[in-house]
Amino acid sequence: MELVVYLAGQIHDDWREQLRKKAEERNLPITFKGPQENHERSDDIGERIKGRQPNQEFRDQAASEMNNLRTRVWMEKADVVIALFGEKYRQWNTAMDAAVAVQSGKPLILVRPEGLIHPLKELAQRAQVVVETPEQALDALAYVLE
Template sequence: MAYTIYLSGETHTDWRDQIIQGIENNDLDIEVLGPITDLNISENIGAEILGPEENNFWRDHKSAKINALRNNHYLGQADLVVVRFGEKYKQWEAAFDAGLAIGMGIPIVVMHDPELTHALKEIDAAALAVTQDSLQVIEILKYISQQ
């Protein structure tokens, strides 16, 4: 069975690459979608296309809307959304993506360290699986891909 998954969340580690490598290594029929993870590109796209802004609020506002055009489209195409919350930064976009996916009826798998369990309890409660690392996500993908 073919799946399309959307990988949402922190951009400071190689968790996406690990999942993609696991999909390839296990020859899973899974298409992977996700946001632009180069922050220099995604955070400046609004000013690049629509013109510079003196005020950071409006610069961020422009970029957020353009990124939402792409991300919301890809979220809507996904059969499953994997949401990774890292330790170092607050991933507000990841929480927003989780809420959008849940609102669209798309199941989510959440990945985070145990230390974040309390802070993410509501998101964890809505997830169909709560994992701690990419290997657990890969095992879930292998399992659900079995015929």
């Protein structure tokens, strides 16, 4: 059995790459998908596909359309969603992706630091598993694959 796992969460560090490497080291049959990790490409994709936009608002909207399409396609194909909330950045996209996963019935592993227990309490109640590190999320997936 192979799992497709959607990695929702901030794109400002390499947590996804670290998780991929650890899964590979453990020979876990997991395919990871997620948002565009190249921030510049994510911001530019709307104009690259639809052409130059008249202002920043339309530029952001065009990029959001493309990024939302990507997210929806990969989340629908995913067996599990891991949503990582970090301390440093506002996590609007993570919250939205986690809510979509819950709404669509996708199993959700919520990764959140101790400092975010209170603000994420309702979402945590809807997740199948709540952990504090991506490595713990990987351990949960390894258990599923036993």
